[in-house]
Amino acid sequence: MAEMNDETKRQHRLNVVEEIEIPSEKPTEKEKTKRVASMDIFRGLTVAVMILVDDAGGEWPMITHAPWNGCNFADFVMPFFLFIVGMAIALAFKRIPSWGMAVKKVIIRTLKLIFWGLLLQGGYSHAPDDLTYGVDMKRIRWCGILQRIAIAYLVVALLEISTKSSETKDPSPGWCSLFKLYSWHWLLGGCVIVVYLGVTYGIYVPDWHFSIYDTDSPNYGKVFTVACNARGKLDPPCNAVGYVDREVLGINHMYHHPAWRRSSACTDHSPYEGPFRKDAPSWCYAPFEPEGILSSISSILSTIIGVHFGHVLVHLKAHSDRLKHWVAMGLALLVLGIVLHYTNAIPLNKQLYSFSYVCLTAGAAALVFSVLYVLVDIWGLRYLFLPLEWIGMNAMLVYVMAAEGIFAGFINGWYYDGPNNTLVYWIQKHIFIKVWHSRRVGILLYVIFAEILFWGIVAGILHWLGIYWKL
Secondary structure, X not given: OEXXXXXXXXXXXXXXXXXXXXXXXXXXXXXXXXXOHHHHHHHHHHHXXXXXXXXXXXXXXXXXXXXXXXXXXXXXXXXXXXHHHHHHXXXXXXXXXXXXXXXXXXXXXXXXXXXXXXXXXXXOEOOOOOOOEXXXXXXXXXXXXXXXXXXXXXXXXXXXXXXXXXXXXXXXXOOOHHHHHOHHHHHHHHHHHXXXXXXXXXXXXXXXXXXXXXXOOOOOOOEEEEOOOEEOOOOOOOOHHHHHHHHHOOHHHOOOOOHHHHOOOOEOOOOOOOOEOOOOOHHHHOOOOOOOHHHHHHHHHHHHHHHHHHHHHHHOOOHHHHHHHHHHHHHHHHHHHHHHHHOOOOOOEOOOOOHHHHHHHHHHHHHHHHHHHHHHHHOOOHHHHHHHHHHHHOHHHHHHHHHOOHHHHHHHOOEXXXXXXXXXXXXXXXXXXHHHOOHHHHHHHHHHHHHHHHHHHHHHHHHHHOEEEOO
C-alpha cells in the first residue's frame, strides 16, 4: 500500500484523483502552488483528536463520547472527517475529463475503505492490548468509521460527478448563487433529512430481547428483554436507529461497548466506566451500533455541507469572499444546532446522528477550518502546524498505526516476563505517570508526546522521503 509517488503519472491524472480525508497524496509541482495547506492541517488535526480521545478518554471522560444526549470533544471527530471528505470531493472533481474513469476510481476507493474498515473494526484485530487476532463470523461488526466514510463518499462523489457537466461555469454574484448552482446537492440533503426524520419519528419499535455471549460476564447466556412498544422515542432502548440496525444487521453484528454504558442509569461511576448498578435497566447490557444504517444516512448531510464549502473554495477567488461565506454559514449552523437542542426539539446526539448534531458539528467544522485558513493560507503561519500537516498528508498510515493501535499492538507483542510488562506499559509508567505522580496527567502527556507528536515526526520523515499510504 505504501508507495513512492510518481510525479509524471500524477500530472496526467490530476483531475480525477480523489483527495479523500483519510488517505492523502503528495502534490505535484503544479498542485503545490494551488494546494490549500489548511485542508491537510484540518485533516491531521482530526486524526490527532481521534488519537487523543481514544487513548486518553478513559482517564478524562469529559473529552470522550457523551453517554447519550450532549456533545463532548470526541463527538466532533466523525463529522469533521466527513466535512473534509466533502471539501476534498469538490476539489478532486473540479474537472472531469473521463466520467467512466472517475466513477471507477470512486467505486474502487469505496471498496478499499470498506475492506479496511471491516479488517480494523470488524473484530479481526484485537490490538493493542489483547495479543490475539481473528473474528467469529457470527459476531463480526459490519459497521465502523471507515465504512461510514465510504458510504458518504460514494453517494456524494457520484452526485458530484453526475452533475458536474452543468456546473462548470462560475456562479453569478450573490449569496444564493452557489446554492442554486448546486441545487441537486441540496435536494439530496433535503431527502436525507426527510428520510431520517420520517423513519426516526414514524417507525414503530416493538419490545425486543438479546442474550449475553461474553463468557467472562457473570450474565453469560442470560436473556434480557427490553420493553418498548413505542413510536418516535429518542431514548437509548427504544429509538428507531437501533431498531433498524437490529433488524437489518442483526444484534450480534453491532457494537458491544456503546457509550451509553457510562450513563448514570447504568453505573454509579458515570461518566467513567464502571460496574453496572444492581438496578441497571436491561438495555445497559445490550449492544448498539453508533455507525449504523440510519445514522449513516443522516451523516451524508455532513459531507454535503463539506462539499459546499469546497465549492466556495473553487468558485470564489478572494479570501474575504470565501471567509464571509464560510463564517456566516458556520455560525448559522452552529446556532441552529444549539437552538434545536436547548428547546428540546431535537437533542444533540452522536449515537443517533441527529439533525441538531449535524448542524452543530458542521458549523464547528466550518469555523475551525476558517480559522486555520486565515492562520495558514492567508497569514502564512504554516510552520506552526507542520506536524498536523504531515499527519494530514499521510493520514491513513497514522489512523491505522496509531488510532487503531496496530503499531502499539506490535510493540506489545515484545514483552518481558509477562504480556502485561510491555515497552508501552514501561514508558507510560516510568517516563510519564511516575514523573507527574498522576495517572491522568501521565496518560494525557503520553498520548500527546509519545503518540501524536511521535507520529507527526514519522509522517514528516515519510513526507520528506516522498512515501505515502494511499487508497
